Amino acid sequence: KRRQDRRFPDDFLFGTATAAYQIEGAYNADGKGENIWDRMTHTRPHVIKDMSNGDIAANSYYNYKRDVEMMRELGVDAYRFSFSWSRILPNPLAPYKVNQAGVDFYNNYINEMVKYNITPMATLYHWDLPQKLQDLGGFLNPLFPEWFEDYARVVFENFGDRVKLFLTFNEPREVCFEGYGWSTKAPILNVTDVGTYLCAKHLLLGHAKAYYAYVNDFKSTQQGQCGITISSAWFGPLTDSEEDHFAAEIKRQAEWGLYAEPIFSEEGGFPKELSHIVAEKSLEMGYKQSRMPEFTDEERKLVQGSSDFFGVNHYSAALVSATEHKTFNPVPSLLADIDVGIYTSPEWLSSASTWLQLAPDSIYNALNFLHNKYPNTIFYITENGWSTTSDAGLIDEDRITYYRSALNSLLDTLEAGVNVKGYMAWSLMDNFEWMEGYTELFGLYEVDFQSEARTRTPRKSAFIYKEIIKSRVIDPNYEPENLTMWIDEGH
């Protein structure tokens, strides 16, 4: 039984997170260029569950002052948001011609945060690739690392005087596997054999080039830090058998090791066992070489160590079996390569999202594992949260249960000596949930998508999170008196 007076350190950064395409709207305002989500939702609307899009979303491009007011209401220390590449560089091949209106928007947004002592944490890429780059192959083009470095330099130059925490990419797995190796995120390319692996290599090189651009040309004056966010669900073995332990390890390598190992491991390069499996299967199937590309020595060294911290998006867990619960997958594909089954317990509380359950101790299991694998690494939890259906309303008891459980697991993690410096709740407000449109909502604040103003109203969970941030303690019995929000003094 956990003690109830355990505290988060005073300097621990509590915040919330969002992403440009999911909240900003203004998809074609003031010179913004087209991105892959604009193109996909406009030309193939049926791929989104409710045929919706992010054209207006929460309209944060115009509502950003209200958004910062909500941050002040919650009393957050930090706010994680992302830049829209095509808003800043409508022609991404011409990085010397910025869209001043886009730069002004982010300047105003950041200034409003800084004015109220809210630390901005900025992601350079949260899935909204300029369409022009996709027309040239996107992450599959070997020129991608150069395009990304050019864009990163524009961001550091314009915003690095006030932003001290940068993240290059949000969730490489979702970019590469879901977008290129599968069809569950734009650009839904479904190149199952090589899409994930080629994208992973170019993404990692782009990350490393941006990181060293920061380290060599900006860090000494700006004094900030630059990391990457990797989705790190927990995958443990279904049984104690050796086969299931190995299956869980291979699943971890395929889900996040593919992106973490080249940066954070001592050896560098893609994960060993997974590389071996993919190489073997590729040759058996008549490929000339492994479908997983190699890094040259120079590339491996460039990527290795290219991060000041590890951003973890953590939501859930699954148990992995070498023999049970398998599904049919296209051959060849990453899922066929690893050939394991996954299981989630019916006893775990379910959210509105098929992939998201409250799996006990999952933060502790994932972070402790990563800490042991990559000792001395600094971690931030850059996303964690819970979805409800669109008719769920303001009294969101399941979300409260989830947040209390997750934060208790985080306290266990801190007590075990893992160096976690912050926690960003996903999300500040309801937003466009990618392929699920507006059918799954993650907001601490409800957004009325029927109103022109996109009115924001705090849910009960917002009051619970506010109390945790203020007291640094998780009181399981705390109940707000009513749902009227206020701003505390000093915020």
Ligand SMILES: CCCCCCCCCCCCC/C=C/[C@@H](O)[C@@H](N)CO[C@@H]1O[C@H](CO)[C@H](O)[C@H](O)[C@H]1O
């Ligand atoms: C269809 C049957 C499913 C069975 C259950 C499977 C359970 C698997 C559990 C592990 C989940 C692994 C995939 C994890 C994905 C998430 O980390 C990730 N996609 C979250 O991305 C962020 O999500 C937010 C909310 O979805 C938000 O949209 C944000 O933009 C993303 O960064």
